[in-house]
Amino acid sequence: MPETRLDTERVRAARRVIDPVFLDTPIYRCDALEPALGCAVSIKLETANPVRSFKGRGTELIASGLGSGSVVCASAGNLGQALAWSGRTRGLDVTVVASHAAPAAKLDRIRALGARLELVDGDFDSARDRAAEIARCDGIRLVEDSLDVETCEGAGTIGLELVERAPSADVVLVALGGGAMATGIGHVLKDLAPGVQVVCVQPAGAPAMTLSFRERRVVTTESTDTIADGVAGRRPIPEVLDDLLLTADDAVLVQEASIVAGVRLLFEHAGLVAEPSAALGVAALLEDRDRFAGLHVVTVVCGGNVDPDAFGRWVGHPRTPRPT
């Protein structure tokens, strides 16, 4: 068992706490994708739930542990929705800090779910700073994605489902941002199915955690430049990097064009609306067919919150201007 901050027994226990709407998500061989990708591909689909991403697994754990009160989190858009959803029925007062540049669809849903939304100039890491400041000034709980172990162990329940439902997998491809999903799934697989390779995928335009993984020390970047807004961080968290070094076999970087191609393939051949971060696995398969040829690869389609017009452009259906 890897000596991370995570605990497999707590991950098992989490399944009794998380709303079933987030659990036991579909997993299936998607052979319609295989001619384009050159290997056996299974989809683990995390978008068919009320917040359209896997983040509810972690926020359910957090919210159930808090009771009522106030919390604040920074979010690229998906954690905020999930925390708002989990807090709503539990009387939690939720504040979400996000970048002005986050997709409008994500921001609209955070508001619609009843959270207070504060927008900041700058990027996700600027939002992290502001959320920490709010927590300090107001004396309320700061939920930090990937640092709070519940966010990792919540994502770890995906790992349990993979062990149970995809025993023939050779490789699991996991989008890498802050590291909650990668360390969560990675911990469980290293513990229960150590023969499965855990390969993290990050955009070349937002490579901080991958560079850190390769150098085995925190590497920050000055900026990010990617459509994969859900994973665009600049400042890896040391504790999470330590866990990632114990749970991931590799971390690879992919180009923007491959991410767009991945979004398009998932739409055309699998009928799925994936946000760019959720297409990173397919992008990695497109960029290195030789590496994965002959293997059974599971890719986690981890979120589906897209601005409809942006999605149209990615899949080759730009919306035609309407008469004004």
Place this chain on the structure above:
Amino acid sequence: MPETRLDTERVRAARRVIDPVFLDTPIYRCDALEPALGCAVSIKLETANPVRSFKGRGTELIASGLGSGSVVCASAGNLGQALAWSGRTRGLDVTVVASHAAPAAKLDRIRALGARLELVDGDFDSARDRAAEIARCDGIRLVEDSLDVETCEGAGTIGLELVERAPSADVVLVALGGGAMATGIGHVLKDLAPGVQVVCVQPAGAPAMTLSFRERRVVTTESTDTIADGVAGRRPIPEVLDDLLLTADDAVLVQEASIVAGVRLLFEHAGLVAEPSAALGVAALLEDRDRFAGLHVVTVVCGGNVDPDAFGRWVGHPRTPRPT
């Protein structure tokens, strides 16, 4: 218990035979849709599986009962994919007869799954005639959607999941074509949750079964005219109509514009790729807000096989011509 051809105990037993990839599909409240629809809406999602429709539930039952051998079916496109999928690993030799006018994406997938595909001029009912002729000439098993009780009882497993996972539902909206899904879900609900209304929805451009339901006798039409290719039949089957009269509370017709609006809403607010037949329930909600106001409505999103370009047009993203 309604005195139909179906048996709830056989439906329960079916769950032990059907590949788990088709069972326990997502069901969740989708409140992002609710401002547009004016009632509480839950999605029962049948598209996240290898054939992107609910039809695998029925074909798994059929194929597991047949062993090896040869079968032929007529299909609007989804049954053929599902039968090909279920037959492939069981050594079944599958022939599918479909209309030339069926969506290319569906026909391509039938071929890719290893079935022999025969295309006929005319519509789905022409394909039914040809499939029956092949079965007669070749002495092989004819699989008839909705007439073969396995197709109904397979769909009935959706009903069991609704009883277990959506106990607060007031209404279930079911796309109506041949009637397998409506009678399957309807039988189980009338048996186990008789307080839930079963409302069938059919395009006004393909109204034969709804007219038959209303007149309590088989009414055929000369032609069909709808984008909802999955439910476009002209000749209801008498035995299925008899069952439908015992299991459905109502059958309504919706306009094409509402079906397109339904496809678009499911994309924009739920992030789902639904084929037109799968958007019939949302279309019904759009056309009669008063009827459903204040109720909890479950709509079964039963298939997601679309031609990408047609989908782009429906959601307002027509593909721009490329330089040749």
